[in-house]
Amino acid sequence: MRIAELGRRSGVPVPTIKYYLRAGLLPPGELTSPNQARYGEDHLHRLRLVRAMVDVGGLSIAAVGEVFAALGEQRKGVSGALRTVEAAVTPVPEDLDAEAVALGVAFLERQGWVPDDRSPAFRALVGVLGTAREVGQEGFADLLDGYARACLGLAEADLDYAIGDGAEPELDQALERVVVGTVLGDAALAAVRRLARREVAIRRFGHAEDECPRGECAGDGCAGESGVVENGAREGGA
Amino acid sequence: MRIAELGRRSGVPVPTIKYYLRAGLLPPGELTSPNQARYGEDHLHRLRLVRAMVDVGGLSIAAVGEVFAALGEQRKGVSGALRTVEAAVTPVPEDLDAEAVALGVAFLERQGWVPDDRSPAFRALVGVLGTAREVGQEGFADLLDGYARACLGLAEADLDYAIGDGAEPELDQALERVVVGTVLGDAALAAVRRLARREVAIRRFGHAEDECPRGECAGDGCAGESGVVENGAREGGA
Numbered sequence: 183m184r185i186a187e188l189g190r191r192s193g194v195p196v197p198t199i200k201y202y203l204r205a206g207l208l209p210p211g212e213l214t215s216p217n218q219a220r221y222g223e224d225h226l227h228r229l230r231l232v233r234a235m236v237d238v239g240g241l242s243i244a245a246v247g248e249v250f251a252a253l254g255e256q257r258k259g260v261s262g263a264l265r266t267v268e269a270a271v272t273p274v275p276e277d278l279d280a281e282a283v284a285l286g287v288a289f290l291e292r293q294g295w296v297p298d299d300r301s302p303a304f305r306a307l308v309g310v311l312g313t314a315r316e317v318g319q320e321g322f323a324d325l326l327d328g329y330a331r332a333c334l335g336l337a338e339a340d341l342d343y344a345i346g347d348g349a350e351p352e353l354d355q356a357l358e359r360v361v362v363g364t365v366l367g368d369a370a371l372a373a374v375r376r377l378a379r380r381e382v383a384i385r386r387f388g389h390a391e392d393e394c395p396r397g398e399c400a401g402d403g404c405a406g407e408s409g410v411v412e413n414g415a416r417e418g419g420a
Numbered sequence: 421m422r423i424a425e426l427g428r429r430s431g432v433p434v435p436t437i438k439y440y441l442r443a444g445l446l447p448p449g450e451l452t453s454p455n456q457a458r459y460g461e462d463h464l465h466r467l468r469l470v471r472a473m474v475d476v477g478g479l480s481i482a483a484v485g486e487v488f489a490a491l492g493e494q495r496k497g498v499s500g501a502l503r504t505v506e507a508a509v510t511p512v513p514e515d516l517d518a519e520a521v522a523l524g525v526a527f528l529e530r531q532g533w534v535p536d537d538r539s540p541a542f543r544a545l546v547g548v549l550g551t552a553r554e555v556g557q558e559g560f561a562d563l564l565d566g567y568a569r570a571c572l573g574l575a576e577a578d579l580d581y582a583i584g585d586g587a588e589p590e591l592d593q594a595l596e597r598v599v600v601g602t603v604l605g606d607a608a609l610a611a612v613r614r615l616a617r618r619e620v621a622i623r624r625f626g627h628a629e630d631e632c633p634r635g636e637c638a639g640d641g642c643a644g645e646s647g648v649v650e651n652g653a654r655e656g657g658a
Contacts, residue, residue: 230555237513238551240478268614275475295619303614310608313476317468319600321581322608328577329609332570333616339566340613341620343559362557368610370548370560371567375578375609376506376541376602378571381533382579 185211188221192229199229205243207232207250231361235271239365245270249361271364272302275309282312285323293330340367423449426459430467437467443481445470445488469599473509477603483508487599509602510540513547520550523561531568578605 189196202208208228211219235241235249248270283299286308290297298304307326314322344359427434440446446466449457473479473487486508521537524546528535536542545564552560582597 227556234551234555238548268618272611272614290615293619295615296622298615298618301615301618303611303618307608307611307615310476310604310611313468313472314600314604317472317600318465319597319604322600322604325577325581325601325605326608326612328574329612330616332574333609333613334620336566336570336613337617337620339563340617341624343563359557362552362555362560363563364614366548366552366557366560367563367613370545370564371571371609371613372606373510373541373545373548374564374567375571375574375605376510377528377533377536377539377545378568379575379578380506380536380539380541381531382572382575384534386579 183221183226185219185221188225188229192226192233194229194233202229202232202243205247207243207246231358234362235365238369239271241271241365268364269302271368272306274302274305275312278305278308279312279315282308282315285311289323289326289330292327295330336371421459421464423457423459426463426467430464430471432467432471440467440470440481443485445481445484469596472600473603476607477509479509479603506602507540509606510544512540512543513550516543516546517550517553520546520553523549527561527564527568530565533568574609 183191185196185199188194189199192199194202199208203210208225211221211225214220232246235246236243241249252270286304287297287299289307290304311323314320340363344363421429423434423437426432427437430437432440437446441448446463449459449463452458470484473484474481479487490508524542525535525537527545528542549561552558578601582601
């Protein structure tokens with residue numbers, strides 16, 4: 183297809199596609215004349231990956247370039263590639279507060295996890311702990327053990343998804359799934375966490391008068407559970 | 421304190437503080453002369469909150485303004501305030517794909533959660549599902565039920581943290597904790613998820629030769645568990 187069709191099918195404006203080509207995020211098309219090129223389904227797929235990382239993940243063009251470079255370095259194996267991809271998609275603070283580092287190290291020790299004071303994820307976590315202390319929310323660190331328990335289960339499922347159910351993962355596809363799972367997974371997890379918190383808040387506190395999610399009650403709370411309110415009694419409430 | 425000291429103690433440059441004052445993110449100081457004002461600990465605290473939202477949460481100045489406005493509207497109660505805060509901190513896609521919306525609705529129904537097709541979190545989730553479909557990762561949606569289970573547990577702990585252990589939450593403090601918990605919690609959860617995934621990947625696959633996290637092995641894998649490797653045997657392996 184020509185670049186105009188690539189633009190139509192991907193929803194990405196042609197000038198933007200040209201910019202991605204110049205930045206090396208898309209391989210060049212096959213030249214059919216000195217100033218015209220043909221593009222294939224691979225280009226369309228790659229273009230959608232770029233948009234997923236930019237639009238959903240908020241990645242910079244430079245970071246997307248690093249991710250694609252990491253995808254090319256297959257010799258690193260799955261855990262090495264994970265580290266490179268995560269370095270590209272994780273904003274890392276420059277200066278770390280020593281007390282926050284100690285909190286982070288203690289967190290890893292409590293979980294019995296491999297120590298990892300160089301990784302972007304660890305440094306990002308320490309940055310959050312430092313900020314929490316600065317705003318007077320020292321207790322925030324106590325939530326992390328629960329996060330760790332929840333995330334171990336998620337990690338098993340994420341990895342199962344990335345490697346498929348074959349005995350040997352196909353590294354090419356696995357790494358692409360790691361990228362998608364990391365970038366889209368962050369966004370999906372944040373969204374699901376909010377939906378879950380709203381659900382739990384409605385179950386505990388009811389909801390404001392003007393926003394009954396079912397349009398069924400007069401503001402004194404209605405069932406958040408499976409939607410069954412019998413005889414006006416709230417089921418399973420605290 | 422004068423503005424220069426406020427800058428020193430907060431680490432925020434004075435011109436930035438002046439910009440926040442003009443944008444209404446900080447209340448004005450107490451005038452001590454026509455062009456000099458005095459600031460208190462409240463200003464320092466508020467300034468740190470602003471930086472937490474901007475630096476860790478990546479919020480725009482406008483979004484921070486909306487969050488503070490929401491904090492002021494206490495009549496909405498906890499769940500109403502949650503919604504307003506989350507609207508301010510959740511990037512929401514403009515156009516939603518109809519099939520992705522159906523996936524999102526089905527997801528909420530499977531969990532038995534209150535339907536919520538207007539909330540920013542739901543729209544954000546649908547946006548992610550649409551993107552996953554576009555990049556050919558339809559199977560990504562299957563991960564969400566696991567996310568939901570994990571997030572329900574997190575939501576209980578998040579709310580406990582927000583309202584403290586008193587019978588009646590102090591709304592002012594609760595809402596500030598909601599903001600901090602939402603913004604810092606997103607960042608912390610993403611970081612912990614990566615650390616957990618790395619842990620699980622090392623347990624399953626070992627690690628690359630040049631990056632033994634303990635500096636103890638020659639690349640053929642070492643214990644990722646509690647760090648105890650006895651007689652060269654790997655404990656608790658698959």
